[in-house]
Amino acid sequence: xxxxxxxxxxxxxxxxxxxxxxxxxxxxxxxxxxxxxxxxxxxxxxxxxxxxxxxxxxxxxxxxxxxxxxxxxxxxxxxxxxxxxxxxxxxxxxxxxxxxxxxxxxxxxxxxxxxxxxxxxxxxxxxxxxxxxxxxxxxxxxxxxxxxxxxxxxxxxxxxxxxxxxxxxxxxxxxxxxxxxxxxxxxxxxxxxxxxxxxxxxxxxxxxxxxxxxxxxxxxxxxxxxxxxxxxxxxxxxxxxxxxxxxxxxxxxxxxxxxxxxxxxxxxxxxxxxxxxxxxxxxxxxxxxxxxxxxxxxxxxxxxxxxxxxxxxxxxxxxxxxxxxxxxxxxxxxxxxxxxxxxxxxxxxxxxxxxxxxxxxxxxxxxxxxxxxxxxxxxxxxxxxxx
Amino acid sequence: xxxxxxxxxxxxxxxxxxxxxxxxxxxxxxxxxxxxxxxxxxxxxxxxxxxxxxxxxxxxxxxxxxxxxxxxxxxxxxxxxxxxxxxxxxxxxxxxxxxxxxxxxxxxxxxxxxxxxxxxxxxxxxxxxxxxxxxxxxxxxxxxxxxxxxxxxxxxxxxxxxxxxxxxxxxxxxxxxxxxxxxxxxxxxxxxxxxxxxxxxxxxxxxxxxxxxxxxxxxxxxxxxxxxxxxxxxxxxxxxxxxxxxxxxxxxxxxxxxxxxxxxxxxxxxxxxxxxxxxxxxxxxxxxxxxxxxxxxxxxxxxxxxxxxxxxxxxxxxxxxxxxxxxxxxxxxxxxxxxxxxxxxxxxxxxxxxxxxxxxxxxxxxxxxxxxxxxxxxxxxxxxxxx
Numbered sequence: 221x222x223x224x225x226x227x228x229x230x231x232x233x234x235x236x237x238x239x240x241x242x243x244x245x246x247x248x249x250x251x252x253x254x255x256x257x258x259x260x261x262x263x264x265x266x267x268x269x270x271x272x273x274x275x276x277x278x279x280x281x282x283x284x285x286x287x288x289x290x291x292x293x294x295x296x297x298x299x300x301x302x303x304x305x306x307x308x309x310x311x312x313x314x315x316x317x318x319x320x321x322x323x324x325x326x327x328x329x330x331x332x333x334x335x336x337x338x339x340x341x342x343x344x345x346x347x348x349x350x351x352x353x354x355x356x357x358x359x360x361x362x363x364x365x366x367x368x369x370x371x372x373x374x375x376x377x378x379x380x381x382x383x384x385x386x387x388x389x390x391x392x393x394x395x396x397x398x399x400x401x402x403x404x405x406x407x408x409x410x411x412x413x414x415x416x417x418x419x420x421x422x423x424x425x426x427x428x429x430x431x432x433x434x435x436x437x438x439x440x441x442x443x444x445x446x447x448x449x450x451x452x453x454x455x456x457x458x459x460x461x462x463x464x465x466x467x468x469x470x471x472x473x474x475x476x477x478x479x480x481x482x483x484x485x486x487x488x489x490x491x492x493x494x495x496x497x498x499x500x501x502x503x504x505x506x507x508x509x510x511x512x513x514x515x516x517x518x519x520x521x522x523x524x525x526x527x528x529x530x531x532x533x534x535x536x537x538x539x540x541x542x543x544x545x546x547x548x549x550x551x552x553x554x555x556x557x558x559x560x561x562x563x564x565x566x567x568x569x570x571x572x573x574x575x576x577x578x579x580x581x582x583x584x585x586x587x588x589x590x591x592x593x594x595x596x597x598x599x600x601x602x603x604x605x606x607x
Numbered sequence: 608x609x610x611x612x613x614x615x616x617x618x619x620x621x622x623x624x625x626x627x628x629x630x631x632x633x634x635x636x637x638x639x640x641x642x643x644x645x646x647x648x649x650x651x652x653x654x655x656x657x658x659x660x661x662x663x664x665x666x667x668x669x670x671x672x673x674x675x676x677x678x679x680x681x682x683x684x685x686x687x688x689x690x691x692x693x694x695x696x697x698x699x700x701x702x703x704x705x706x707x708x709x710x711x712x713x714x715x716x717x718x719x720x721x722x723x724x725x726x727x728x729x730x731x732x733x734x735x736x737x738x739x740x741x742x743x744x745x746x747x748x749x750x751x752x753x754x755x756x757x758x759x760x761x762x763x764x765x766x767x768x769x770x771x772x773x774x775x776x777x778x779x780x781x782x783x784x785x786x787x788x789x790x791x792x793x794x795x796x797x798x799x800x801x802x803x804x805x806x807x808x809x810x811x812x813x814x815x816x817x818x819x820x821x822x823x824x825x826x827x828x829x830x831x832x833x834x835x836x837x838x839x840x841x842x843x844x845x846x847x848x849x850x851x852x853x854x855x856x857x858x859x860x861x862x863x864x865x866x867x868x869x870x871x872x873x874x875x876x877x878x879x880x881x882x883x884x885x886x887x888x889x890x891x892x893x894x895x896x897x898x899x900x901x902x903x904x905x906x907x908x909x910x911x912x913x914x915x916x917x918x919x920x921x922x923x924x925x926x927x928x929x930x931x932x933x934x935x936x937x938x939x940x941x942x943x944x945x946x947x948x949x950x951x952x953x954x955x956x957x958x959x960x961x962x963x964x965x966x967x968x969x970x971x972x973x974x975x976x977x978x979x980x981x982x983x984x985x986x987x988x989x990x991x992x993x994x
Contacts, residue, residue, distance in 0.1 A: 222939035228954060241635065248632050248655040249890075251952030251965070268635040268655045503636075507947065507970075516943065525946040529916075552609040556903065559912040560894065565638030567615060578638070583894075 222521055228252050229519055232290030232314070233265070234283065234305070235297030236272055238566035238576060239495050239511075240265030242503070243296060246511035252519070257286045264566045265296075280304045287314040294318075294472060294518045296494050298326055317518040318420075318470030318493045326493055330371045330403045339467045341460060342487040344479065345406040350399050352389035358404035359385060367405045370396035380438060382407070410479040414447050414486065416461035417499035418474045419513045422520040425465045426513070428506055429528045430457045433477070433498050434594075439574055443498045444533045444594040445505060453484050460486055468493065473514040475499060497536065497576070504562050504581045505532030530584050533594045535601035537578040539571035547571040549578075554603035560585050561600050580604075609908055615639050616906055619677030619701070620652070621670065621692070622684030623659055625953040625963060626882050626898075627652030629890070630683060633898035639906070644673045651953045652683075667691045674701040681705075681859060681905045683881050685713055704905040705807075705857030705880045713880055717758045717790045726854045728847060729874040731866065732793040737786050739776035745791035746772060754792045757783035767825060769794070797866040801834050801873065803848035804886035805861045806900045808910040812852045813900070815893055815913045817844045820864070820885050821981075826961055830885045831920045831981040832892055840871050847873055855880065860901040862886060884923065884963070891949050891968045892919030917971050920981045922988035924965040926958035934958040936965075941990035947972050948987050967991075 228251035233240050236258030244254040245268050254269040259276050266272040271289075275282030278301035287293055287308050293316040295305070305320035325332055333346050345362050349355050359366055370379030381392045383404070396402050413435060417428040432447030433440055447454060461476045468474055468491075475496020477489040499510035508516075508524025516523055537549070547570050555563045565578040582597040584590075615638035620627050623645030631641040632655050643652040644660040653659040658676075662669030665688040674680055674695050680703040682692070692707035712719055720733050732749050736742050746753055757766030768779045770791070783789050800820040806813045819834035820827055834841060848863045855861055855878075862883020864876040886897035895903075895911025903910055924936070934957050942950045952965040969984040971977075 222943065223935060223937040228952065244655070245632060245635050248628065248954075249949070249951045251950075251954050253654055253954075267640055267657050268631070270654050508949075522940055522943040524943065527946070548610060550610040553909055556609065556909040556911065559914070562636070562895075563638075564636045565615065567635075567638050567640075 229291040230255060230270070230289055231515060231518065232286040232293045233257070233269075234277055234286070234293070234295040234300040236260070236263035236265035236269070237297065238264050238568075239296035241268060241566055242500070242509075242511045242564070243495065243514060244268035246509055247515045250512065250515060252515055255286060255289055257282060262569065264568055267567055277301055278304055280307065283308050284312065287312045290314055292317060292518050294514070295323075298323060298492070298494070316470070318468060318472045318474075322469055322493045326491060328371045329369055329490070332491060333403070333405075335467065336464070336488055339463065341463050341467065342485065344408045344487050344489075346403055349393070349402045349404050352393060355383060355389040355393065355404060356385075359383065362404060362406040366407050368392050368396055369403050369405055371401045371403055373397055373401070408479045408487070408489075409482070411482050412447065412449055412480040413489070414449065414453075414457050414478040414480050415443070415496065415498040416457055416476045416478065417496060417502065417510045418461045418465045418476055419510075419517050419523050419526065420465045420468055420471050420474065421517045421523040422471060424523055425462055426523045426526045427458050427461045427465075428499065428502055428510065428526045430454045431498050431501065437574065439538065440497050440536060441538075442533060442535045442594060442597060443501055444590050445501050445528065445531060448590055449480055450484060453480055453486065456484075457486050460488060464488065464491060471517040471520065473499070473510050473517060500564070500579050501532040501534040501581055503564070504583050505529055531588075531590060531593060532584065533582045533590070533597035535580050535597040536576055537565075537580065537601060537604060539573055539575035539577055541571075542573050544570055544572045547577060550605040551603055555580055555600050558582070558600055561597075616678040617642060617657070617676055618902060618905065619673040619680045620644070620656075621664055621673070621680070621682040621687040623647070623650035623652035623656070624684065625651050625955075626683035628655060628953055629887070629896075629898045629951070630882065630901060631655035633896055634902045637899065637902060639902055642673060642676050644669060649956065651955055654954055664688055665691055667694065670695050671699065674699045677701055679704060679905050681901070682710070685710060685879070685881070689714075703857070705855060705859045705861075709856055709880045713878060715758045716756055716877070719878065720790070720792075722854065723851070723875055726850065728850050728854065729872065731795045731874050731876075733790055736780070736789045736791050739780060742770060742776040742780065742791060743772075746770065749791060749793040753794050755779050755783055756790050756792055758788045758790055760784060760788070795866045795874070795876075796869070798869050799834065799836055799867040800876070801836065801840075801844050801865040801867050802830070802883065802885040803844055803863045803865065804883060804889065804897045805848045805852045805863055806897075806904050806910050806913065807852045807855055807858050807861065808904045809858060809907040811910055812849055813910045813913045814845050814848045814852075815886065815889055815897065816915045817841045818885050818888065824961065826925065827884050827923060828925075829920060829922045829981060829984060830888055831977050832888050832915065832918060835977055836867055837871060840867055840873065843871075844873050847875060851875065851878060858904040858907065860886070860897050860904060887951070887966050888919040888921040888968055890951070891970050892916055918975075918977060918980060919971065920969045920977070920984035922967050922984040923963055924952075924967065924988060924991060926960055926962035926964055928958075929960050931957050931959045934964060937992040938990060942967055942987050945969070945987055948984075
């Protein structure tokens with residue numbers, strides 16, 4: 221029996237960016253308090269959260285304080301420290317979901333790909349590389365060009381370098397963090413980038429409808445749902461997502477990025493053990509958002525309805541220009557006036573080039589084709605002006 | 608041009624109950640900070656709000672502190688002090704919406720009815736009563752039985768006493784607060800109770816679809832939208848609502864309660880110059896909720912789309928039993944498992960008989976008739992157990 225008292229359960233969240241902010245926004249109607257831990261004072265999540273512990277992500281004493289105030293711990297950033305979380309889980313008895321060991325699996329792309337491959341989950345061909353000679357061998361085996369990837373520390377495209385026979389392999393290796401931190405992955409000539417937001421609850425699994433993602437400079441720009449792919453591709457994507465969830469340890473939301481290949485097969489690109497940018501559309505487009513699902517899942521509450529309410533498009537508001545400066549956007553009317561659009565502004569103090577500052581969601585009107593829906597979200601986003 | 612910077616605009620809200628809580632939940636995605644003023648430490652709104660000023664509603668110094676931290680002031684409780692707000696508005700230049708004078712109009716039901724009547728807005732026949740003899744005269748004129756009402760201080764049915772020729776009029780007068788605080792209103796034999804949530808923006812007016820309300824013991828139990836009334840009644844209700852908005856001074860959301868009479872005409876029962884319990888359905892059932900509309904309106908931003916997303920029913924979770932005790936509800940599964948239901952728990956520390964502790968919203972599945980939709984919300988609500 222699930223009982224809710226007041227004060228309700230407290231969720232301690234390592235990380236206080238936009239994901240923590242939207243988690244706290246989703247937790248409040250359920251009577252769930254959120255306390256976040258983040259090194260940046262007045263981090264985005266600090267406003268809707270009950271409180272913020274200002275500390276580094278690996279500050280064991282601070283995480284212990286967070287645990288002392290929490291019924292369950294979770295994280296919204298992969299920089300969370302698995303060793304610290306495991307120790308604190310053991311010492312305090314406050315559970316952490318997903319399990320901290322998941323971070324180990326996620327941090328290292330090579331380890332992640334091997335684990336998925338071992339579990340029979342399709343991934344693009346890959347191999348570990350230690351030296352320039354290994355890179356050359358990998359190109360022979362996997363085909364050229366291929367993608368040299370940092371095993372750890374890559375994020376939003378940082379740490380990915382395309383390589384072919386003519387590349388300076390030593391320089392490329394250095395660029396992704398040097399020997400011991402590299403893998404080569406077959407260059408995926410994909411048809412579409414897809415993602416499934418999966419949820420692992422207490423003895424139950426769920427998945428949202430498949431989204432279609434548009435990246436540029438390896439940063440997510442837009443998502444449209446349902447993805448414009450054949451039904452069998454959507455079904456296969458969800459099946460793969462459920463296989464991934466089976467392999468994961470601990471409850472919570474997982475963002476599962478996939479490639480759709482020309483023949484309609486799919487392979488897993490990357491997994492994030494947390495709510496995911498490509499799932500922001502769920503706030504307006506699904507019955508229960510990925511953020512509420514994460515709250516429910518980590519607390520061991522029943523999961524909510526992951527069905528679509530209506531086709532939806534999301535466009536990220538990214539910092540423009542080429543300097544760091546105070547965050548300020550103008551021409552908000554373009555979004556506020558639009559009858560089927562919703563603004564989400566993350567409350568970040570300053571903007572940097574390509575920094576995720578907010579997003580705009582459009583829900584479908586009448587029988588609008590998804591092309592137009594996506595275009596509408598883009599146009600609204602582009603109409604907003606960074607002052 | 609509407610520009611949003613970070614930190615965004617701050618809304619200072621007098622009152623920190625569930626309305627303030629849902630205001631703060633709606634403000635966060637817009638990048639708007641909320642600071643509430645409420646005498647109860649850890650009031651319901653304190654969790655999602657940035658901060659709480661712990662002070663009485665008429666504490667001028669504290670309201671001045673609130674104004675100093677705010678770009679705009681508003682209130683979510685009618686106990687807000689109009690004199691204090693007017694003085695502070697004048698002294699600090701921080702605007703308050705709705706205008707504090709609106710509170711004067713609302714506080715005194717006689718003044719409210721007269722103002723509406725003067726503006727040509729239909730209200731049930733009423734008259735001021737000073738003495739037991741006046742009550743007898745009023746019964747002669749307006750018909751018997753009639754409703755003796757406290758002019759001020761009544762809330763959720765407190766302060767209403769039915770009277771007829773056999774009633775002890777002196778005792779009834781004493782019960783509603785004595786001479787100088789009473790009016791008699793014609794007993795309305797209504798067909799239905801309706802309400803319209805209206806929004807007064809910067810040079811624009813808007814109204815949500817008409818809701819149908821079910822009261823028991825003069826406390827709202829359920830709302831279903833759209834109301835099950837004839838189209839011409841719905842249209843007339845909205846017209847009356849727009850007339851009311853015209854008469855109101857200052858931007859914001861207004862809850863307008865109406866009676867539908869047997870002949871299909873409507874009259875205004877009461878106005879609340881704030882988001883209203885009968886508008887909670889808008890969170891899931893409309894494109895933009897009454898809370899987001901209030902934030903937009905008081906800041907002078909463009910209003911959002913008030914159209915229905917789908918038919919919706921809301922059932923209040925009221926404290927049961929007959930004592931004040933720690934708030935705790937069980938059997939949450941009944942709501943969390945239901946595919947088209949949403950829980951809102953206000954985070955109040957203790958429960959009292961009939962206290963508003965939370966609400967459950969159900970959105971329509973397929974072609975479900977509104978009777979069944981309403982019944983589903985009731986059944987889910989009744990399945991929740993106050994421990």
